[in-house]
Amino acid sequence: MQYTNTIIVKVGEIHLKGQNRPFFERTLIHNIKEMLKDFEGITVTICQSRIYVYHIMPADLQKALEALRKVFGIHALSPAREVEKDMTLIAEAAVEMLREAGITEGTFKVNARRADKRFPLESPEIAAQIGADILSAIPTLRVDVKHPRHEVEVEVREKAYVYVEDVPAVGGMPIGTNGRAALLLSGGIDSPVAGYMVAKRGVSIDCVNFYSFPHTSERAKEKVIRLSEILADYTGRISLFVVPFTKIQELIYSKCPDAMLTIITRRFMMRIAEKIAIDRHCGALVTGESIGQVASQTMEGLQATDAVVEMPVFRPVIGMDKQEIMDIAEKIGTYETSILPFEDCCTVFTPRHPATHPRMPEVIAAEQMLDVEALVDEAVALTERIDLIRG
Amino acid sequence: MIYLDNSATTRAFDSVAETVREQMLERYFNASAPYSAALENERLFLQARRTVSESLHAFAEEIFFTSGGTESDNTALLGTMAAAGEKRHLIISAAEHPAVYDTALQLQNRGYALCVVPVEKDGTVSPAKLAELVTKDTALVSIMHVNNEMGAVNDLAALSAAVKAVNPQTVFHSDGVQAYLRMEFPKDHKNIDMYSVSAHKIHGPKGMGALYVRRGTRVKPLLYGGGQQDNMRSGTLNMPGILGMAAAVDELRRQNDFIAGISEIKAALAERLLAIPDTLLIGEMQGSAPHILGVAFKDIQAQVLQNALEERGIIIGKGSACSSRSSKISRVQEVLEIPKNLAAGTIRISLGAFNTMDEVEPTARIMEETVQRLRKFRRK
Numbered sequence: 001m002q003y004t005n006t007i008i009v010k011v012g013e014i015h016l017k018g019q020n021r022p023f024f025e026r027t028l029i030h031n032i033k034e035m036l037k038d039f040e041g042i043t044v045t046i047c048q049s050r051i052y053v054y055h056i057m058p059a060d061l062q063k064a065l066e067a068l069r070k071v072f073g074i075h076a077l078s079p080a081r082e083v084e085k086d087m088t089l090i091a092e093a094a095v096e097m098l099r100e101a102g103i104t105e106g107t108f109k110v111n112a113r114r115a116d117k118r119f120p121l122e123s124p125e126i127a128a129q130i131g132a133d134i135l136s137a138i139p140t141l142r143v144d145v146k147h148p149r150h151e152v153e154v155e156v157r158e159k160a161y162v163y164v165e166d167v168p169a170v171g172g173m174p175i176g177t178n179g180r181a182a183l184l185l186s187g188g189i190d191s192p193v194a195g196y197m198v199a200k201r202g203v204s205i206d207c208v209n210f211y212s213f214p215h216t217s218e219r220a221k222e223k224v225i226r227l228s229e230i231l232a233d234y235t236g237r238i239s240l241f242v243v244p245f246t247k248i249q250e251l252i253y254s255k256c257p258d259a260m261l262t263i264i265t266r267r268f269m270m271r272i273a274e275k276i277a278i279d280r281h282c283g284a285l286v287t288g289e290s291i292g293q294v295a296s297q298t299m300e301g302l303q304a305t306d307a308v309v310e311m312p313v314f315r316p317v318i319g320m321d322k323q324e325i326m327d328i329a330e331k332i333g334t335y336e337t338s339i340l341p342f343e344d345c346c347t348v349f350t351p352r353h354p355a356t357h358p359r360m361p362e363v364i365a366a367e368q369m370l371d372v373e374a375l376v377d378e379a380v381a382l383t384e385r386i387d388l389i390r391g
Numbered sequence: 392m393i394y395l396d397n398s399a400t401t402r403a404f405d406s407v408a409e410t411v412r413e414q415m416l417e418r419y420f421n422a423s424a425p426y427s428a429a430l431e432n433e434r435l436f437l438q439a440r441r442t443v444s445e446s447l448h449a450f451a452e453e454i455f456f457t458s459g460g461t462e463s464d465n466t467a468l469l470g471t472m473a474a475a476g477e478k479r480h481l482i483i484s485a486a487e488h489p490a491v492y493d494t495a496l497q498l499q500n501r502g503y504a505l506c507v508v509p510v511e512k513d514g515t516v517s518p519a520k521l522a523e524l525v526t527k528d529t530a531l532v533s534i535m536h537v538n539n540e541m542g543a544v545n546d547l548a549a550l551s552a553a554v555k556a557v558n559p560q561t562v563f564h565s566d567g568v569q570a571y572l573r574m575e576f577p578k579d580h581k582n583i584d585m586y587s588v589s590a591h592k593i594h595g596p597k598g599m600g601a602l603y604v605r606r607g608t609r610v611k612p613l614l615y616g617g618g619q620q621d622n623m624r625s626g627t628l629n630m631p632g633i634l635g636m637a638a639a640v641d642e643l644r645r646q647n648d649f650i651a652g653i654s655e656i657k658a659a660l661a662e663r664l665l666a667i668p669d670t671l672l673i674g675e676m677q678g679s680a681p682h683i684l685g686v687a688f689k690d691i692q693a694q695v696l697q698n699a700l701e702e703r704g705i706i707i708g709k710g711s712a713c714s715s716r717s718s719k720i721s722r723v724q725e726v727l728e729i730p731k732n733l734a735a736g737t738i739r740i741s742l743g744a745f746n747t748m749d750e751v752e753p754t755a756r757i758m759e760e761t762v763q764r765l766r767k768f769r770r771k
Contacts, residue, residue: 213698214695214697214698214699214701214702215695217694218698250768253768254767343694349768349770
């Protein structure tokens with residue numbers, strides 16, 4: 001049978017957005033079009049708060065579903081078959097799709113929606129007739145209109161659309177609906193996960209990485225580029241800012257007390273990231289810190305790093321265990337890259353006994369050995385920008 | 392740029408690139424086809440095989456072209472054990488390249504008995520210790536000719552003789568990838584049954600190598616198919632690779648002073664580098680390969696030194712380049728018991744036909760400056 005596919009996109013929380021709903025929907029449609037721009041001939045429209053992606057060739061369906069599963073703001077996807085408005089064709093499509101999905105037993109019901117009022121049958125009549133046709137083709141199914149295990153959906157519009165299942169998507173809010181934030185991205189497991197979690201709430205992400213060549217290698221930088229690309233698969237595009245950090249790290253190493261190295265290094269990172277963030281009109285910084293995971297991530301450590309910035313700092317994995325973070329990293333596809341063994345600048349000069357409970361007066365005294373403002377400005381000025389787009 | 396990582400790979404000779412180009416664009420005919428254009432290629436193939444066989448004092452039919460050192464080693468180990476019937480014992484040395492080492496572990500997983508002979512402090516294998524491990528069930532012994540990390544040279548004539556004295560039936564294989572044409576092939580090679588070589592380490596194409604198999608040695612092929620190369624290595628002849636390899640062999644053998652030249656560069660570099668305080672020579676100068684110089688710097692991370700030198704136009708190697716993605720201390724360093732604060736700072740300089748004496752001074756000077764600078768940032 002000749003047909004093309006349609007994907008019916010079901011949105012999540014956008015329903016709650018009241019007066020702002022058109023803005024959220026427009027943004028989501030834009031993001032969907034961006035994601036599918038390589039698919040020829042498709043069209044995207046919205047009707048009664050459902051988004052329809054039309055004219056997908058059957059061979060492209062799986063690829064299109066995979067792509068849309070990564071678009072934030074989509075709650076679920078229903079791959080539908082588009083046929084002429086003919087009851088025989090609709091029934092055939094429904095039976096075929098049930099068989100393809102392996103649905104041949106249990107209970108079901110048919111939900112019909114007639115948007116095209118010129119169609120001779122009314123919605124309940126469509127449902128009843130298609131239900132009867134399905135039963136005669138697959139007699140092992142039973143009808144249960146109250147608590148069916150499976151639901152067959154039929155929509156009659158300019159064409160007829162049939163679908164039998166929902167594919168869960170990633171959820172969240174459309175990218176671009178909730179501002180922009182700067183993610184401090186190391187080569188590790190946690191920060192890409194933190195970036196993903198914030199991006200999922202509709203926040204556009206810029207990445208800031210600190211590069212300490214020759215103490216860290218070109219491959220460490222490649223790794224961070226790769227991680228940013230994986231995040232860009234979800235967000236569409238990402239700008240990565242690579243900050244030359246060698247001079248600052250070497251100066252801290254030479255001039256500050258051993259125990260303070262880590263905390264002072266973190267404070268420099270935050271200052272630099274905030275400068276870049278302000279320039280990019282970001283509303284917040286994002287880090288992958290989790291309480292107590294390493295020496296600098298104690299309550300006092302976090303306080304000491306927050307003290308140098310005015311912007312809010314989001315730490316979405318703050319309460320998570322390493323294993324929980326790793327599970328998300330696996331799911332979103334960053335884990336394999338994160339575990340490549342190229343050292344990042346966070347571990348290069350780790351002291352043997354870092355201060356886990358730094359006292360602010362001591363930290364500030366130690367920093368007075370350095371011309372903090374000039375060093376920060378210089379690093380920002382020499383920062384390299386790399387623009388990454390999906391794919 | 393000063394390129395000192397020739398044991399990882401080399402720049403091809405111009406003549407090699409020209410040969411490959413000609414084969415790809417002009418003489419692209421399948422050497423096994425019946426038409427005359429192809430016949431010419433068959434002649435070129437036979438000539439190339441002769442070139443390689445002569446370099447190993449072998450008969451032409453004893454040379455089989457492969458996709459490189461790894462395939463040659465795999466064929467030697469897997470092929471010999473597959474043909475060995477009841478005999479299920481093999482011996483390798485502790486310093487073998489992963490192409491031998493990991494293949495031997497695979498055989499062990501399949502139920503073969505594996506013995507690993509340790510190496511001495513100088514990185515070589517002792518013939519007496521090796522002979523002690525040989526039994527009547529020993530089907531294969533595989534000992535590398537030159538160690539890829541430190542340049543230690545094994546005495547293949549003595550080792551193979553010691554093996555055959557205990558069990559004349561045991562097949563003796565050597566991985567010659569780091570030795571080929573940079574060391575004389577042993578004049579007394581009557582006990583060496585198989586020898587692996589690679590083209591890209593001698594300024595030939597990558598993905599190209601050969602395995603010498605002495606007449607009468609029982610070995611099963613790794614690949615089945617069209618039956619090329621006397622059924623030993625099926626697959627359409629890789630003519631660009633084979634002729635490119637032969638061109639490299641030709642050119643290197645024509646350079647009479649090649650080995651003396653790189654030996655001189657190595658000696659000059661060693662003298663300058665070992666004058667840097669807290670620096671250790673890995674292995675020995677005496678009797679080591681002329682192109683490999685292993686040096687360990689105290690309180691230095693080899694990776695950081697490599698990065699810093701590259702920034703100044705000098706490319707060096709560290710550990711085994713094939714496994715540079717792993718940050719562990721290498722198996723060979725462990726075997727040699729190099730102190731930990733030195734092992735992390737072990738680099739490998741390896742020379743090739745394009746290196747000159749003029750490179751010694753700037754290399755030594757820049758390395759000394761860089762080492763001194765980096766030592767200020769010792770890991771705590």
